[in-house]
Amino acid sequence: MSKPGILFKKNTNLIAGAVLIGFMLIFMLAGIIRTPYDPNAMDASLKFARMSGSHPFGCDNFGRDILSRVMDGSLSTFKVALGTVFIGTFFGILIGASTGYFGGAFDEILMRINDAVFAFPSILLALLFISLMGGGTYQVMIALGIAFIPSFARIVRAEFLKQKNMDYVKSLRLLGASHFRIMFIHILPNTLTVLLSSIMIGFNNAVLAEASMSFLGIGVQPPDPSLGRMLSEAQAYLYKAPYYAIFPGLAIILLILGFSLLSDGISK
Amino acid sequence: MKYAAKKIVTMVITLILVTFFVFLAFNFISGDAAVSMLGTNASPERLAALRHELGLDEPVLLRYVKWFAGFLRGDFGISYSYRIGVAGMIGEKIPVTLTMALYAFVIMIVISIPLGIFAAMHQEGWIDRGVSVINQVIMAIPPFFSGILITLLFGRIFRLFTPGGYVSYRTDFAGFLGYMFFPALAIALPKAAMAVRLLRGTLIREYNMDYVRTAFSRGNSTKDVLYHHMLKNALLPAVTFFGMALADMIAGSIIVEQVFSIPGLGRILLTSISNRDYPVVMAVIVIISLLVLISNTLVDIIYSLIDPRINLNE
Numbered sequence: 206m207s208k209p210g211i212l213f214k215k216n217t218n219l220i221a222g223a224v225l226i227g228f229m230l231i232f233m234l235a236g237i238i239r240t241p242y243d244p245n246a247m248d249a250s251l252k253f254a255r256m257s258g259s260h261p262f263g264c265d266n267f268g269r270d271i272l273s274r275v276m277d278g279s280l281s282t283f284k285v286a287l288g289t290v291f292i293g294t295f296f297g298i299l300i301g302a303s304t305g306y307f308g309g310a311f312d313e314i315l316m317r318i319n320d321a322v323f324a325f326p327s328i329l330l331a332l333l334f335i336s337l338m339g340g341g342t343y344q345v346m347i348a349l350g351i352a353f354i355p356s357f358a359r360i361v362r363a364e365f366l367k368q369k370n371m372d373y374v375k376s377l378r379l380l381g382a383s384h385f386r387i388m389f390i391h392i393l394p395n396t397l398t399v400l401l402s403s404i405m406i407g408f409n410n411a412v413l414a415e416a417s418m419s420f421l422g423i424g425v426q427p428p429d430p431s432l433g434r435m436l437s438e439a440q441a442y443l444y445k446a447p448y449y450a451i452f453p454g455l456a457i458i459l460l461i462l463g464f465s466l467l468s469d470g471i472s473k
Numbered sequence: 474m475k476y477a478a479k480k481i482v483t484m485v486i487t488l489i490l491v492t493f494f495v496f497l498a499f500n501f502i503s504g505d506a507a508v509s510m511l512g513t514n515a516s517p518e519r520l521a522a523l524r525h526e527l528g529l530d531e532p533v534l535l536r537y538v539k540w541f542a543g544f545l546r547g548d549f550g551i552s553y554s555y556r557i558g559v560a561g562m563i564g565e566k567i568p569v570t571l572t573m574a575l576y577a578f579v580i581m582i583v584i585s586i587p588l589g590i591f592a593a594m595h596q597e598g599w600i601d602r603g604v605s606v607i608n609q610v611i612m613a614i615p616p617f618f619s620g621i622l623i624t625l626l627f628g629r630i631f632r633l634f635t636p637g638g639y640v641s642y643r644t645d646f647a648g649f650l651g652y653m654f655f656p657a658l659a660i661a662l663p664k665a666a667m668a669v670r671l672l673r674g675t676l677i678r679e680y681n682m683d684y685v686r687t688a689f690s691r692g693n694s695t696k697d698v699l700y701h702h703m704l705k706n707a708l709l710p711a712v713t714f715f716g717m718a719l720a721d722m723i724a725g726s727i728i729v730e731q732v733f734s735i736p737g738l739g740r741i742l743l744t745s746i747s748n749r750d751y752p753v754v755m756a757v758i759v760i761i762s763l764l765v766l767i768s769n770t771l772v773d774i775i776y777s778l779i780d781p782r783i784n785l786n787e
C-alpha cells in the first residue's frame with residue numbers, strides 16, 4: 206500500500222474542498238460561540254428587511270435575522286450529517302469487516318440483504334423509518350444512518366476481501382495474532398484512503414439527505430432553524446424576498462461541494 | 474433469455490421480502506389501528522368490531538398473505554383517515570410520479586451523452602475545463618433548491634410557466650407535459666452532471682486503449698472510431714449509472730413534487746405519514762419500491778443485451 210501522498214502532490218480538488226469545508230466549519234463554529242442576533246428572535250418591524258450592514262443576509266417573514274439562522278441551521282444540518290456518517294461508518298465497518306474477512310454462509314446472507322437494501326434510494330428508506338418512528342432530529346439521524354450502512358459495508362467488505370489474502374495477514378496468523386487484532390489493528394488502517402474518501406461522500410450524501418428531510422418538514426422541528434425548512438418557508442415569498450431562499454441554499458451547496466471535492470481529492 | 478428470467482425471479486423474491494419486512498415493521502410498530510381510529514375511549518365492543526372489519530384479529534402471516542394477494546389484485550386496503558379504498562386514492566397519482574421520473578430520465582440522457590462526448594473530445598481544452606467546473610457545482614445543487622431557482626428564473630422572471638399552476642394529465646395532457654418539464658429538469662440536472670463526468674472519464678480511458686490505436690491505424694476517422702468502437706464500450710458503465718439514477722429519480726420526485734405543488738405520490742405519502750395513515754404509507758412505499766425494482770431489473774437485462782459477456786459468465 207502506498208501512503209496517501211495527498212500532501213505532497215498538488216491536488217486542486219483537495220485544496221478547494223478543504224478551503225470550502227474549513228470556511229463552513231469556521232462559519233458554524235462562530236455560530237456556536239455567538240450568532241449576530243438570536244436566531245429565533247422575531248421583530249415585526251424587520252419583516253422582510255433587505256440585505257444591509259446590520260443584517261447582511263436580510264430578514265425573513267417573522268423579521269428574524271437570516272444570517273444567524275443560516276449559521277445555526279448549517280450547524281444542525283452538520284450535526285445530523287455527523288451522526289448519520291458515524292452510524293453508517295461504525296456499523297458498515299463491523300459488517301463489512303466481518304463478512305469480508307470470514308466469508309462463508311454468513312457473508313452470503315448478509316450481502317444478499319445488503320444488496321436488497323442498497324438497491325433502494327436512501328430517501329425512501331429514511332421515509333419508511335420516519336413513518337415508523339416519527340419525525341425529529343434524532344429520528345432522522347438514526348433513519349439516515351441505517352440507510353447509509355449498506356454502502357459503507359460494501360466498500361469495507363471489498364477492501365477486506367482484497368487484503369485478507371495478502372502475505373502480511375498470513376504472517377500475522379502464523380505469529381498467532383487473533384482475528385480481531387488482524388481485522389481492526391492491521392487491516393483496517395490499510396483501508397484508510399478508501400474509507401476516508403467514502404466518509405466524505407457519506408457526508409456529501411448526508412447533508413443532501415438531511416436538507417431534503419427538513420425541507421419536507423420531517424427533520425429538525427421549529428422554531429429551531431434548519432436549512433431545508435428555511436428553504437421550504439422561503440418558497441412562499443420567492444418573488445418578494447429571493448435572498449431568503451438563496452442564502453440557505455448557498456450554505457447547502459457549499460457544504461455538499463466541499464465534501465465532494467474532498468472525496469475526489471483524497472481518492473486521487 | 475435465461476439471464477432475463479433469472480433476473481425477474483430475483484426481482485419477485487426481493488419484492489416478496491421487501492413487502493414482508495414493510496408489513497411486519499408497520500404491524501409491530503404502528504400499534505393498534507382500531508384504537509388510533511376510534512380513540513382510547515372507545516368501547517371494547519366497538520374496537521373488536523372494527524378490528525374484525527379491518528381483519529386485525531387474524532394471525533400476522535395470514536394477514537400478510539391476504540394483504541399481498543390484495544396488492545397483486547390492486548387492492549391496498551382501506552385508508553384509516555378517509556375510510557375509502559387506498560387504491561382509488563393513489564391509483565391516479567402513479568402516472569404523475571412516473572411521468573416526472575421518466576421525463577427527467579430522458580432529459581438526463583439527452584443532456585449528458587452529447588456533452589460527455591464533447592468534453593472528452595476536447596480533453597483538457599478550456600471548454601472541457603469549464604464544463605468540469607460547472608459540472609462539479611451542478612452536482613452539488615440539491616434538486617429542491619434547483620427547483621426553487623428554476624421557479625424563480627423561468628416562472629417569475631421569464632414567465633415560461635405559472636408556478637403552482639399544475640394541470641392534471643386528465644384535463645390537459647399537453648399542459649401537463651409542459652408544466653412537468655420544469656420539475657423534471659430540476660431532478661435531471663445533478664444526475665446529468667454526474668453522467669457527463671462519468672462518460673467523459675470512460676471515453677478518455679477508452680481512447681488510450683490498444684483497440685482504438687488499431688482502429689486509427691487502419692485509417693478510420695475520429696468519428697468512425699468514436700461511434701463504431703469507443704462509444705459502445707464507454708456506454709456500459711453509463712448504463713449502470715442511468716439505471717441507478719432512474720431509481721433515485723423515482724424516489725427524488727417525492728421531494729421535488731413539493732416545490733412545484735404537484736399532487737403526486739410524494740404529497741400523499743407525506744400527509745399520510747403525518748396522519749399515521751399506515752395502509753396508505755405502506756401502499757405508497759411498496760409501489761415506489763416496485764417501480765425501483767422494475768427499473769433495476771430492466772437495467773440489468775438491457776445491460777446483458779448490450780454486453781454479451783454477461784451471459785457467458787453466468
